[in-house]
Amino acid sequence: MTDPFGFLRIPRESIPARPVEERLGDWREVYAGQALLPLVSRQADRCMDCGIPFCHTGCPLGNLIPEWNAFAARADWRAAYERLHATNNFPEVTGRLCPAPCEDACVLTINADPVTIKNVEQTVADEGLRRGWLTPRPPERTSGRTVAVIGSGPAGLAAAQQLTRAGHSVTVHERSDRLGGLLRYGIPEFKMEKAHLDRRIEQMRAEGTVFVTGADLGGAGGPDAAELRGRSDAVVVAVGAGERRELPVPGRALHGIHQAMEYLTCANRVQEGDCAASPVTAEGRHVVIVGGGDTGSDCLGTALRQGALSVVQLDINPEPGTDRADGEPWPVYPKVYRISHAHEEARGRGGRDPRLFSSATLHFEGDAAGRVRALRLTAVEPLERRPVEGTDRVLPAGLVLLALGFAGPERAGGLGEQLGLDLDERGNFARDAAFAATGGRAPGVFVAGDAGRGQSLVVWAIAEGRAAAAAVDRHLTGSTCLPAPVAAHDRPLTALGRLRYGPY
Known part of the structure; x- marks a missing residue:
């Protein structure tokens, strides 16, 4: 175990990011080049090895957090690396992108600062990569069964890797020109360099997964999904939740107003070397981002690096407090005031938080050429979000980015129809608790990740991919040894939600 008094004598100390001005001058990760091992070992020693590790309730993967903390505290990086991979296919991804609900569920959070779980996770994963421990794990035998996975985001990749290692012949079908889904084109390079994704895909290829x-599939002129189902023993649909929410206000059709994913994809394609410059750029423009979530924050960091004149991010929700609300007791993940690296960068450049809370868009104004030049907004009441009279104001806007989230899988295309998929009441592909598509028209078809859950976190996508793989393996062979950390209808721990434990 770790030092039993470590949490008393060692204060929380997060890994310091690179200086703001330095990282705004490039697209490398905010922690690139930092010396982390001594700091991380010391921070891992703060873990109390609780009798009931509530950090597990915050993590749908069931990560063995106290165990790899203990190994990291003793600098036994190989053992920590193995324990990390016992429950997580891609810890270098979650260590960078997950908002760490496990930290808000840490027992220390009751009256102190939690263990830096996310920093430890990323460091252990990166140290294993540096020492050459990321090696293929091909199956010892093959089953003779074939599985088609549609979508190469985190859910699809996790399901494919688990099923390949179980001995099935797995082919991943991706409609884009590169693999990774939102990990490839939705996550900016400064949050996760795509070399990490490329290395995992090469590992999977070496294990036998075909891409x-x-x-x-189901698209105009694309392969027929029903035909794919006919020549596969099982199909896993992991196409994500790509139906983007719109903002139906006057002026929406003006030039210069784009969906956030269109903007982020263009920026990522520049980093991939597909083009020298993005066709949708913030350079030299006043930028307004509509939406206060993580996607909006990603747009913010991207716009700053592209040389925007100014950036404002609108959030219709009221500004959260710094402490937990009464209705969000420990160990739930609370809605509190948080600062992303992009917000920190904007404050470093402009001296203030770029977000305007309790703000809603009334309409857009254009110039004679039909291009957006301004956005008129209003303050709104916190509960019913009604406009507050007399609070209208105008923001200059040469580029507007809509980061309003997603409403289930894309409606366009014939994938759902060709596979006989039904929609549930929330607009996602319907499935039972074991991830099997419901409706009686799609036997052998399973739904994993955001396509069935709705917009969620990367850690939930990986957990669903692993659990769906176990369901597919059981369907094909009658039993399974693969772990199933979640059921399809489980939800994150909330004050009113039920507590679900995985196989810890």
């Missing part, structure tokens, strides 16, 4: 890009 096909440019396969728009």
